[in-house]
Amino acid sequence: MNTLSLIPALPLFSAILLMVSAGRLPKQISAILGVGSVGLSALCVAMVAMGFMADGQVREITLWTWIAIEDFTPAIAFYVDGLTIVMMSVITGVGFLIHLYSVEFMASDESFSRYFAYMNLFVAAMLLLVMADNLLLLYMGWEGVGVCSYLLVGFWYRDPDNGQAARKAFVVTRVGDTAMALGLFLLFTELGTLDIQPLMAAANSQWQVGGTLPVLATALLLGGALGKSAQLPLHTWLPDAMAGPTPVSALIHAATMVTAGVYLIARTHELFLLAPATLEAVAWLGLATLLLAAFAALAQNDIKRILAYSTISQIGYMFLALGVGAFSAGIFHLMTHAFFKALLFLAAGAVIHCLHHEHNIFRMGGLRTRLPVVFASFLIGSAALAALPFTSGFYSKDSILLAAWSLPDIGPTLWAGGLLGALLTAIYSFRLVFVVFFGEANTEPDKQAGWKMAVPLIILCVLAAAGGWISQPLDDVFPAQGHDVVHVIEYIGIAVPLIGLLLAYLLFLGKQLSLSSLTESSMGKALQDFWLKGWRIDDLYHNLLVRPFTGFARLCRNEPVDLFYNSIAGALRWSHRSLSSIQTGELRWYATSMVFGLIVLVAIMLRNAS
Amino acid sequence: MNAADFYSLAPLLILAGGATILMLQIAFRRDIKLTSALTVATLVAAAFSIIGADDNVPRFVTPLLRADHLALVFSGLFCLAAAVTSILSIDYLRQRGDEPEEFFLLLILSTLGACVLAYAAHLASLLLGLELMSISLYALIAYPDKTKLPLEAAIKYLVLSGAATATMLFGFALLYGTTGTMQFAAMGDQLVDAHAGSAVLLVAAVMVVSGLGFKLSLVPFHMWTPDVYDGAPAPVTGFLASVSKAAVFVALLRWFLASDLFRFDILIDSISLLAIFSMLAGNILALLQSNIKRMLAYSSIAHMGYLVIILVVGSNMDNRALAIEAGMYYLIAYTVTTIAAFGLLTLLSSEGHHRENVQLHDVSGLFWHQPLYASLMMVALLSLAGIPLTAGFIAKFYLISAAVSDFRWVLLGSLVVGSGIGIYYYLRVIFYMTRKVEEHNNNPVAPGGWLVKAVSCALIASILLLGTVPQPLMEYLRSILQVVN
């Protein structure tokens, strides 16, 4: 068993162990299993990563052939290159921290071991997703993480709303997954393989740029990506998915799973390069999503929902990056985002944890002094999120904007949009900070964050702050794209977040500018409500899709097809009654019927007699 | 008349003799045990006498009787059926009627009539056989208990079947007028010269067909069937449903073959019309019957409808052999099955106080307290429904093969539809029999002499054997058919 296959195996085994034990193990053991397994696989990743840094060799390993029918031969095999390394390190590293954090966060929960079972299963599936060397195996991981997200969102199953949110998350992503599956069918039918590297080669050799097939194929794959990464129009599930425990949101709905779409596109970027149309669509969708989500985030009151929308919008940036062909920039933002968003979520979790499950930011406030660690991490996280200079977020977002700018014709528009997004980001992130941690306190924290919470926070703080200097081994994965640096653009890029910060200060802390005039106005109210409800897209879908479906289902409930068969039965019953009503039992009538029959027969005879 | 003639008529002679002996025995001393014993002995003897007769046929014994394998096979069948009937009806009679012995006498006479029909090669023998059978049946229906229902049944049957006989006779009279002979074969030769399609001929033929069609209860001559079946005592109904129908059909078949009536297309067409009506109407009428006797009556209408298909198929010379073969197999299977079904009803009614237990709820739960009889009924019903492993299935398969070989799609279609409907009402009885004990109230206890049990087992066995290893019978039928044609 070599280290490579150990990486997903460890969490998987621990997950199975925890499930089979069915909560009979004491919490300590469960915790050790859950956290330890992820920690170990993190170590394995580190080993592999170092090895890779040393020789830059792509690692490949085939465990066994999954299916072999004629030329359809997907295998259970792993392919590890720079991109995979980055993803694996994020997953296991951040994952480990979050697991550690969860030990304290979930300490009082009755189904402690079930939680860790799911979490480990998720990590395993996610690793499978990023390590898979063929699209079918990737799809397995893809669905696996979906299921784990379903399980964890609905973890507190007694509340039907959680179940509702969980189902929504799964079904909405399933829609995307179905498109993706169709994409796989198309790719296999056309190119005869699903192994990623041969597939890319085949595509490059058989398809010309901009052909119908590549566009169609990539569009279908994109569908999957949109679903998983909560981009327009399939983003609606993510805010609701906050129903799960906060660490879950941190791991699945911020750091890892939701970025799977980005990974998929990056992984198959050669296909997308064959389909410029799709790539442009990716860019525009990303832009639209990031703006829409940013506006929505401005209006939210629930601390987790704010973060959720900000996640959507940040992933929008990543899609923008992919769309403009800046793949490494996109992946870079993926990583930094994993750091600071995980940090923010964990911090938020700490706040919630200490404020006995208070979610509304306006009932918080003044926590600056009471929860110093949390405050610090929140500050750093928001800074990174807002991309203030020299934070990790700054470098990643900046490179994205530059890449966007340097794109011909549509570039500037995208850039401007991104910039507006950055401004909004700064405003809503610091709105959060100011409202929660400054001003007078509304709720007293009843407990402090223990070391199991604090340590991950601190580590993530460091990463969020300094993550920008990490260099990723992506050069030989993506085509290099140098763009001439325009200083004006850079300066604007630096300035805008600061302006945002200033605005936020004036609005929410200094109160020099008052929102009231805006929010009091009917127009403002409406707008605020509109954004609070996430641009009412949920209602739209509910009326457009959900209600027709349930209506149709209710209509068919009692088997309309049976009407046909029942009508036959009815006809028979009717004819039975009418026929047996002739059987009067009267002798004379019987005689008459005989005569009648006789006459008819004789008549037939006479008619046909020559 | 030489020895061979006597041999070839053995069944008839034995039956006649038996009848005489029985009469004397009853006159001297009334003892149902003795009478029934004698009856069964006579019938069995008659049945087995066909073995001796076997190598003396085929031959004409006087122009009236045609002794061939066909006649022998069916005589044997009728005698056995009668024997089974009399065994099963002993207990039934015991607690009905004060002087039940004549029942057996009438039974034998009726059987004799049936056998004569099987032999009939001439109008006279046809007439005598038919009337001997029918008249004894009228008596049988009314005799065992003289309550209202049997009487009503008897008088209805008497009047209507009298009318039917008259119709048939009138038809024959016209035929005789045109052909100048009453012997079937000769009549056939005459018909060849007489140009087919002359109005009188057709009318005459169709009148005969309707007359016999009444006995076969083909729609629209079927009205009497349910009432008579319902009113008659269960054992008599069984006999009526199986033997009398089979006998009449054999006679009809013989007449058609001998005086080759297949040549009249329009006649064949009208027969297929009767067949279609019978199949559909019979099954539809049986659909929701809660009285098992009536249900079986209607289903017998349908079955006769299936059966006459073979007359239609036989009109094509190439398929005639197959058709007749199928018809004979069907008759045998149907007789055995019907005897079994009504045998159960007889047993059920044997304890009833002058009331016949033939409603659905009477058999409810039967499976659990009378497993043997219940399985007898179940096998019989499955056979009637034509489910594999039973005689009925092979018979139906035979019919279908015949019909397919002649491309009779319409008849096939109505056969399928009919059988489809049929499944429902047969299964309903089975469902009632398997209802859980707590779900039903009364449970008629059927008597269980070892003889009765043995007979029931034998019936089950024969139905299943006919359904699983039909080859021997098929071979035999084929071999004798070479001779018949």
Next chain:
Amino acid sequence: MSLVILILILLGGGLLAIFAQRMNEDMPRWVSLATIVLALVYLLGVVSNLPVEPLTIADAGSSWLIHLKLEWIPRFGISFELAMDGLSLLLVVLTLLLGLIAVSSSWSEINFKQGLFQANLLWTLAGVTGVFLAMDLFLFFLFWEVMLIPMYLLIAIWGHENKAYAAMKFFIFTQFSGLLMLISIVILAWQASLANGSYSYSYFDLLGTTLNAKLEFWVMLGFFLAFTVKLPSFPFHTWLPDAHTQAPTAGSVLLAGILLKTGAYGLLRICIPLFPNASMEFAPIAMALGAAGVIYGAVLAFAQSDFKRLVAYSSVSHMGFVLLGLYAWNTLALQGAVMQMVAHGVSTAALFMMAGAIQQRLHTRDMHKMGGLWHNAPRMGACALFFALASLGLPGLGNFVAEFLVLIGLFAVQPWITAVAALGMVGAAIYALWMMQLAFQGKPIENREFADFGRREMATMAAMMVALVWLGLYPQPVLDIAQPVLDSLQNIVPSLVSEAPTADIAGVNL
């Protein structure tokens, strides 16, 4: 001879079970358990020491392992002909394994006439085994019909509140379609006898019979109806929800697990090979029906509140994939269809057992009266979750492999139908998770007595889970067994659908 013995073992076991009850109430269970195990062992024993060289019959491909032919009714050239190849082997083994499951699921449920129940159960197994082995169409039809009677009794005697209706509906649907098939069989045999002078009902003699196009179509339709009613396919499925709902657990397990598979088997082995041209002409309609079934089943499954009914409709949806796979008629799709037969057999059997267990404990199947069962019975909940995920096609479990293969094979011939059918995956997610929500999640009802799965039940469930995971992660053995059969079938019928979909797609201008 070995195949006859196999069937005889099952039949004999049934009789034994009846008499066993005379001795002791629990005896029959053990008898039937022993019988099935014996049959299984015997079969595997026979298979294990077969000659490596598969024997060849006529020109029907060389994938046959065992072949037995005895004179039966020479009058019509009907013979007692049994033969086994990989496909039959696979299905027979599945039959016996599910038989075990069924016995286990009836263990504590059936108290009324234990012996007769087990007998009927075993006889059903015998009948189904016969269907999978019979190579003489007359014999095939015989088994086809005969297996219904014990099944009918299972429903009619040991069924639930509305058993009369359900049993009758089940029997009439299958019988009537069976009658049509009988007529088709006779016509086919008659035509063949006209062609080559002698009657024969042997599958191998009838292969390659040429009928005129019109007749071939109608004859094919007879077979198609019989098989799709059993499958069941979309417009003919309405007997299934009632039958499944009313049948005792073991009955539902057998129905869903194996009886439905006989329909698929018939299409694959008989209907398409015997009538290639008519089938080719018919394939688009059949696929449309399949797709319709996938969607319709999923929607109606979601609409149900009765646990068993929901599972029943999910079967309709899943068997739609089988129909699609069969008529796509390329190796991938066919393998998918075979895989689906096996995987669906296991997963649905498990779900029905689940339903039975719940009904036994709560005396209701109405999911609105459940809720929060996870709290009372976490083990049961976990199992339910597993099989719900299986039936929504989670990768790594058998059903996914099956559905994916079907769709990827189908895509090559009918991309648009594939797209429609793929929506079934979404539908499956909706109803499976809805079931989990209603039954196991949500607020648990206060102070409800509800026993969790016991040892026997857990063991059965675990076995089925292992099977599904195995099928999902390493299906190769199954595929390898089926492959030669499918090859030989494809030699007989090269392809049903003209392969020109790429143009079809490329034709789309974006």
Next chain:
Amino acid sequence: MGGLQIPLEHVQVLAALLFSCGFLGLMLRRNIIFMLMSLEVMLNAAALAFVAAGARWGQADGQIIFLLILAVAAAEISVGLGLVLQIQRRFKTLDMDTANRLRG
């Protein structure tokens, strides 16, 4: 042979008329006695046709059948009358329309 010859057709027509009369009687009369009589008429109509046909072919068979039919008719009627007695006892009427307990 000598004597005046009545053409067969005429007799057959007459017989047919008789036959129809019989059947009409069966259909119209309610009293069982009259029904039996109508039956007689029908049978005899047939018999008449036979006799005529026999004469047409100069055979004795016609008359023989006529005798047979007479015998048969006698038997039928005797049984019938026996039943009529019973019916009179049980139903206290001979109106057949009242005897329709068996139906449906």
